[in-house]
Amino acid sequence: MPQPYDEDAFRAFVLARTPALSRTAYLLTGNAHLAEDLVQTALFKAAKSWGRIQGDPEPYVRRILYTQNVSWWRSRRHVREHRLGAYDEAATHPDTDLRLSLEQALARLTTRQRTVLVLRYFEDLTEVQTAATLGIGAGTVKSISRQALARLRTLAPDLAEHVGDPS
Template identity: 70%
Template sequence: MQSGEAAFNDFVAARTAALSRTAYLLTGDHHLAEDLLQTALLQAARHWERIHTAPEAYVRRVLYNQNVSWWRRRKLRETTLGTYDAAAPASSPDLRLTLEEALGRLTAKQRTVLVLRYFEDLTEVQAAAALGISAGTVKSMTRQALARLRVLAPELSELIGATP
């Protein structure tokens, strides 16, 4: 049986890459993603004895909630140009850059809902629970975000569906 600290260290080593990609997709910024993940892992470390049986679900929930908290407080938003996550798989670098640029032009709320629904593969109900909003709000935000993506990046129509 591992000590709590060793188990936490093993969890961090095994899941940091995946959690980091999620944090980046939520924030759209490498530095904010690092801060977001660090905040989530710090909270997990503080509550490890309580959450050690399902730490990833806890950390992901903290990522979502903390990101929501940040978009409520953020008045000015910095954006980076020409960066992308080299660790994330993609069939075409051009497609990845186009998708990243289009996602970066969505609001933080729209981007978060799309990440939860399509990257994290959560249902509308699960995404709503993670964000503390209604499933209807998730549906309408998803619809609005996809419609905006169709306008911002028509070349992505195969990925997001051709019909509005």
């Protein structure tokens, strides 16, 4: 049976988790404005279902984030991709050159490649979990990951030690 809507719990979740959700959304979209829209859409959808969410709400909200992003990239294939910029200027990053190189390389991947890499390596999902989240086969996830990592190696040779050896 659904629980009553707990506005205080939802507000606490939003305040605590929006920064992390925003970083993930930015990695998925490559655009700060789209990332904000994506987070707002995910939180709006979660708010409508808040009373039915059992346990930790974060996986539920993140799944909305991923599936909404997939819906967007399916519907906006004709829209030009934007270059990734510095999303979190205020945060301190120990290796700014590495971060910038990675952001620039990720910006040159397709939305689908970037989404798979974010889910696999940033969110640490398995191939099966990534496939389930995106509604594609595990073999497709493997293929997209392989292609995206090969493209990253080509686009940013300085990231080779972080991307791994293809052999």
